[in-house]
Amino acid sequence: MIVLWRVTTHCNLACGFCAYDRRLGGKRQQIDPAEVERFAALLDAYRRRRGDRLLLSWLGGEPLRWRPLWPLAHLLQERYGIRQSVTTNGSSLHRAEVREAVLRHFDELTVSVDDMGERHEQLRGWQGGWARLSDSLRALAEARRQQAAPLKLRANVVLMHDNLPRFAELCEALAEWGVDEITFNALGGQDRPEFYPAHRLLPEDVMRLRGQLPVLRERLAAQGVRLCGSAAYLGRLAASAGAQSSPVGDCAPGEGFLFIDEVGRVSPCSFTGADYGVPLEAIRTVEALEQLGEGYRAMQQRQRSAACSDCRANHVYGKFEA
Amino acid sequence: MAAVDVETRLARWREAWPKALACWSRYTRLHDPRLCDSRLEAAAQGLSGSFAMIRLFDQSVVIDLETVAKLQLDDCALEILAHEIGHHVLAPATVTDQFRLLARMRRALPTLEAQAPLMANLFTDLYINDRLQRRAGLRMDEIYRRLARHAAAQGQPQGDVWTLYMGIYESLWQLPRGSLGGPTEDATLLGDAWLGARLVRVYADDWLHAAGRFATLLLPYLVAEREGKSVLGFLHDTRLAAEHADPRGGLEVEPEEVEGSLHPSEDPGITGAARLPVEAAPQAPQASGQLREPYEYGEILKASGIQLSDHEIAVRYYRERALPDLVPFPVRRRRAAPEPLPEGLEPWEAGDPLDELDWLQTLLQSPIVVPGVTTVRRVQGEQPGRELERVPVDLDVYVDSSGSMPNPQQRVSYLTLAGAIVALSALRSGSRVQVTLWSGKNQVTRTDGFVRDEDGILSALTGFYGGGTCFPLHCLRETFARRGAGERPVHLLMISDDGITTLFDNDEQGHAGWDIVAMALAKGRAGGTMALNVPLNWQQSRWSEPLLRAQAQQDWLIQPVPRMEELLDFAREFSRRHYQNDREVTSP
Numbered sequence: 001m002i003v004l005w006r007v008t009t010h011c012n013l014a015c016g017f018c019a020y021d022r023r024l025g026g027k028r029q030q031i032d033p034a035e036v037e038r039f040a041a042l043l044d045a046y047r048r049r050r051g052d053r054l055l056l057s058w059l060g061g062e063p064l065r066w067r068p069l070w071p072l073a074h075l076l077q078e079r080y081g082i083r084q085s086v087t088t089n090g091s092s093l094h095r096a097e098v099r100e101a102v103l104r105h106f107d108e109l110t111v112s113v114d115d116m117g118e119r120h121e122q123l124r125g126w127q128g129g130w131a132r133l134s135d136s137l138r139a140l141a142e143a144r145r146q147q148a149a150p151l152k153l154r155a156n157v158v159l160m161h162d163n164l165p166r167f168a169e170l171c172e173a174l175a176e177w178g179v180d181e182i183t184f185n186a187l188g189g190q191d192r193p194e195f196y197p198a199h200r201l202l203p204e205d206v207m208r209l210r211g212q213l214p215v216l217r218e219r220l221a222a223q224g225v226r227l228c229g230s231a232a233y234l235g236r237l238a239a240s241a242g243a244q245s246s247p248v249g250d251c252a253p254g255e256g257f258l259f260i261d262e263v264g265r266v267s268p269c270s271f272t273g274a275d276y277g278v279p280l281e282a283i284r285t286v287e288a289l290e291q292l293g294e295g296y297r298a299m300q301q302r303q304r305s306a307a308c309s310d311c312r313a314n315h316v317y318g319k320f321e322a
Numbered sequence: 323m324a325a326v327d328v329e330t331r332l333a334r335w336r337e338a339w340p341k342a343l344a345c346w347s348r349y350t351r352l353h354d355p356r357l358c359d360s361r362l363e364a365a366a367q368g369l370s371g372s373f374a375m376i377r378l379f380d381q382s383v384v385i386d387l388e389t390v391a392k393l394q395l396d397d398c399a400l401e402i403l404a405h406e407i408g409h410h411v412l413a414p415a416t417v418t419d420q421f422r423l424l425a426r427m428r429r430a431l432p433t434l435e436a437q438a439p440l441m442a443n444l445f446t447d448l449y450i451n452d453r454l455q456r457r458a459g460l461r462m463d464e465i466y467r468r469l470a471r472h473a474a475a476q477g478q479p480q481g482d483v484w485t486l487y488m489g490i491y492e493s494l495w496q497l498p499r500g501s502l503g504g505p506t507e508d509a510t511l512l513g514d515a516w517l518g519a520r521l522v523r524v525y526a527d528d529w530l531h532a533a534g535r536f537a538t539l540l541l542p543y544l545v546a547e548r549e550g551k552s553v554l555g556f557l558h559d560t561r562l563a564a565e566h567a568d569p570r571g572g573l574e575v576e577p578e579e580v581e582g583s584l585h586p587s588e589d590p591g592i593t594g595a596a597r598l599p600v601e602a603a604p605q606a607p608q609a610s611g612q613l614r615e616p617y618e619y620g621e622i623l624k625a626s627g628i629q630l631s632d633h634e635i636a637v638r639y640y641r642e643r644a645l646p647d648l649v650p651f652p653v654r655r656r657r658a659a660p661e662p663l664p665e666g667l668e669p670w671e672a673g674d675p676l677d678e679l680d681w682l683q684t685l686l687q688s689p690i691v692v693p694g695v696t697t698v699r700r701v702q703g704e705q706p707g708r709e710l711e712r713v714p715v716d717l718d719v720y721v722d723s724s725g726s727m728p729n730p731q732q733r734v735s736y737l738t739l740a741g742a743i744v745a746l747s748a749l750r751s752g753s754r755v756q757v758t759l760w761s762g763k764n765q766v767t768r769t770d771g772f773v774r775d776e777d778g779i780l781s782a783l784t785g786f787y788g789g790g791t792c793f794p795l796h797c798l799r800e801t802f803a804r805r806g807a808g809e810r811p812v813h814l815l816m817i818s819d820d821g822i823t824t825l826f827d828n829d830e831q832g833h834a835g836w837d838i839v840a841m842a843l844a845k846g847r848a849g850g851t852m853a854l855n856v857p858l859n860w861q862q863s864r865w866s867e868p869l870l871r872a873q874a875q876q877d878w879l880i881q882p883v884p885r886m887e888e889l890l891d892f893a894r895e896f897s898r899r900h901y902q903n904d905r906e907v908t909s910p
Contacts (some may be wrong), residue, residue: 073594
């Protein structure tokens with residue numbers, strides 16, 4: 001079971017394509033850490049009963065700036081031995097203390113990097129960010145080597161029409177920094193509709209990407225770096241670029257993947273919280289957790305979410321497969 | 323709730339006391355609480371604002387039953403009494419720990435130090451209540467529910483501090499959100515409440531360690547909130563906890579006091595990090611061995627409920643600081659010590675050794691004993707003997723308090739401290755000390771002659787003028803003019819800077835200072851020392867002439883002390899060099 005938990009919508013960067021851009025108004029939310037603590041106990045019991053592996057992945061906003069994160073990470077690791085990962089913009093990784101904590105508590109760390117040098121800084125509203133990120137990741141990789149820590153270092157790239165020409169160059173740079181794995185996803189239009197049209201991937205962009213991936217993948221593999229993205233996943237990207245919808249009949253909701261948002265809605269993916277989300281407070285036993293999948297299916301049958309008619313859930317298409 | 327008469331209420335509370343003690347341990351022993359049936363009576367005990375209080379000095383618990391009834395807490399006798407006992411047995415438990423707690427709280431509440439006593443109280447309450455609720459099964463939550471209800475009925479606003487504090491209890495006791503008045507929606511408050519609860523859990527066995535962290539957690543809420551603390555006021559039962567107490571220690575800044583002011587989310591104990599995941603900051607100075615300034619020491623004493631003037635606080639401060647450096651003061655031996663021979667009676671004064679007081683003769687003089695007035699001691703004469711007798715050397719100290727010197731009540735004054743070390747060492751070895759604090763003309767404070775009254779000496783030393791510079795020659799003249807040849811030798815000690823040269827000016831009667839000093843040294847028979855805050859090469863200064871002459875002709879020992887801190891080395895060295903070898907002197 002992989003549980004993705006968006007614990008906060010606060011972020012310190014200003015990314016024009018993101019719903020949590022610090023410049024945007026509106027109410028920011030954070031999850032109640034007491035609920036995380038309670039639900040983690042359930043997840044642990046669920047894992048034990050099913051003999052399943054569990055990975056809890058912290059998401060934001062910027063989760064490393066959420067104050068209860070480190071106390072919770074420690075608690076969940078000490079008390080339950082839960083494996084954890086985090087997705088971050090990397091803006092706090094320049095601090096040795098944070099890198100130490102990452103190595104101590106996490107099995108995976110995904111850092112978001114979208115372009116080379118100043119372009120990345122402009123995209124993220126982060127002056128000096130490229131150099132800082134480069135130094136931070138190199139230092140993290142080196143500390144990991146010295147400590148023989150099991151941390152997997154991953155970089156994720158949001159692909160756009162603008163940055164695609166430098167994707168290969170970016171992958172090479174990331175490999176040099178010491179990342180183990182590179183993933184990508186296409187710019188979505190849901191978060192910032194005003195940004196999307198001018199920057200979205202076009203069908204010819206996806207075609208070009210398809211063409212260059214095998215060579216790039218081989219080159220990176222020679223450096224020990226895995227470039228992810230299955231054929232099905234690329235197909236999904238092409239469909240999006242061509243404005244074709246991709247309905248999914250049965251995604252096995254709630255079986256191996258859960259998404260929990262900052263207000264405590266538990267759903268089969270990040271796009272269906274409003275339609276299928278079950279409040280955390282309603283899940284108080286392992287049985288209730290086990291019955292989630294059945295409940296989601298029932299809801300799908302009763303009233304299918306619009307999101308399912310054009311599924312954009314990356315995990316369904318094998319984003320992390322090669 | 324039905325009204326109960328006073329006797330019934332008192333009986334209920336008395337009945338609850340042994341049970342409350344047993345909540346902590348069956349071996350817990352405290353004297354019965356003072357149950358005040360009116361606010362007036364409670365106020366006479368010093369209790370106001372809250373409905374209960376403790377005093378660590380006499381291990382008392384005081385309850386204001388009228389306010390208890392008003393808050394509809396009559397049926398919570400067991401909970402309230404057990405809580406107050408908790409302050410005696412768990413936190414803060416001792417005056418010293420209350421002092422340390424306040425020091426840590428103050429450090430973590432910059433600009434809001436005045437809130438430290440209340441925050442310290444709330445903090446210790448968490449530990450006490452958590453233990454009572456979870457281990458003893460008491461209804462501590464009910465008290466907070468009723469307090470909140472009372473506050474709402476009174477129209478008192480519920481600020482974020484209260485909301486967060488209640489949220490911590492809700493998190494600790496896994497109560498539904500908002501059931502005690504804690505946060506329900508505010509994500510930041512919910513997160514901080516959870517962190518507060520983690521803090522209590524992680525440091526369950528070391529509450530003092532968590533104090534600064536708790537204050538740091540509450541600081542932003544305190545900054546934002548300037549009103550609505552009246553509900554919190556009801557909880558302030560340790561406001562006068564250390565009243566009348568005499569806390570020892572507390573001068574040294576503990577490392578934890580400096581390093582403990584960190585947010586719980588950055589605490590390695592809570593995050594499990596070897597180092598803190600906090601924003602890189604300049605390395606804090608190593609606190610070990612660092613001592614507080616008198617002002618801060620005084621503020622902590624006051625926050626503890628100790629009601630003293632700044633001057634009285636300064637006396638405590640310099641006594642505490644001098645203690646580690648005290649040495650046995652100079653003792654000289656003279657040959658052929660005489661045998662004692664009773665010769666009559668003389669007044670016994672406060673500060674004289676108690677064992678010299680002749681009770682029989684005192685009572686014969688007056689059945690009503692008034693120290694210093696009716697008290698007498700026997701005067702012993704001498705007849706030649708063969709035993710060696712120890713003869714303490716009295717000390718006549720003149721401390722410069724002119725404008726070039728720091729105010730000892732605000733900042734550390736090394737002049738005062740050196741004076742305290744030397745004077746208290748003198749007292750320890752049986753000497754008498756006269757202290758003269760001086761500055762400009764007519765700016766003189768002195769002890770009542772050569773005394774053994776520690777408070778009197780320190781009180782004179784810790785005074786401050788900050789005025790001009792004019793050595794009080796008349797004091798020196800009068801001291802030695804009337805000193806008899808058979809009296810103890812006296813060492814003259816001047817602690818000053820180049821302003822000491824006014825010692826050699828003429829006095830108000832036109833007598834040359836030079837002659838007065840010579841007379842004093844001659845009658846003192848034990849020499850003179852000047853510890854002066856002057857450069858090492860002071861001999862080359864334009865004002866050095868009279869001092870060079872004094873050194874050459876009057877045998878003054880002039881010790882230059884370029885940095886004030888070095889006065890402490892001087893004070894230690896002064897005693898060692900002159901007196902620790904027990905030199906013998908001839909009889910006068």
